[in-house]
Amino acid sequence: MQYAVIGLGRFGAKLASSIFAKGGEVMAIDKDPEAVDAVKDHVSQAVQCDCTNEKALRELGVQDLDVAIVAVGDNIETSILVTAILKRLGVHRILSRALTKMQGQILSEVGAHEVFSLEEQMGEQIADRLISPHILESIKLSSGHSLTELEPPAAFIGRSLKELNVRAHYGVNVIAIKTRKPAINEKGENIVKVVLNDLPSPDEKISSNDILVLVGRDEKIRQLSELDSEEA
DSSP: OEEEEEOOSHHHHHHHHHHHHTTOEEEEEESOHHHHHHHGGGSSEEEEOOTTOHHHHHHHTGGGSSEEEEOOOSOHHHHHHHHHHHHHHTOSEEEEEOSSHHHHHHHHHHTOSEEEOOOGGGHHHHHHHHHOTTEEEEEEOSTTEEEEEEOOOGGGTTOBHHHHOHHHHHSEEEEEEEEEEEEEOTTSOEEEEEEEESSOOTTOBOOTTEEEEEEEEHHHHHHHHTOOSSOO
16 A cells, blocks of 8 residues: 655654555655655655645645555644645545644544544554554564454454464464454443453354454564455
8 A cells, every 4th residue: 555644753754664664655745854864765755845735745646645644743733734635635544643632623624534643652553553454453562572453364254263273374372362242231222242252262263253362473463464365
């Protein structure tokens, strides 16, 4: 997929380089030439550009990319304007950074599909979500390892843990399985209840309602998350 990261402060630069390192094509944009120069070796393309100039963004082809992330820092007026421009350009998916709940509401109203309020250290986690949407949650453990909740690949559905032999084939461990089940709460409303099986048997078969809880190296988990309809 192709991404535009607009605003290359500490957070934006971290996010852009993390997406690129995980295999995404990244156009990094900022009006500050020093910020552009600092990331040019860590992204697909680094461009100095006034991001509030709709014509300039159109000429860069931002409207043809899959995702645009507005990572502008403290200037909410710029964030709002850039988000609105991206909406007019028809960008398929727009994520914008907000510093307050009110800012988030405004950004959503002018065109952001998602709003986030996270600091520099969260840049890599946002990148994980963008590159690997099947990863639901991820907690960094020791260097290069994570505890991750993952939607099961299509090729896993209907097959047992013993048959899949995830540890041998993919280098990660399934430590638990969460299953989403329909239920009715005290008010009589339909809800989804999550049931945890923290000691799954080898004969446990994977369903489309399951969430796999994995431990392993980041690259191994990412490879597993990229499986789709391929044979397991």
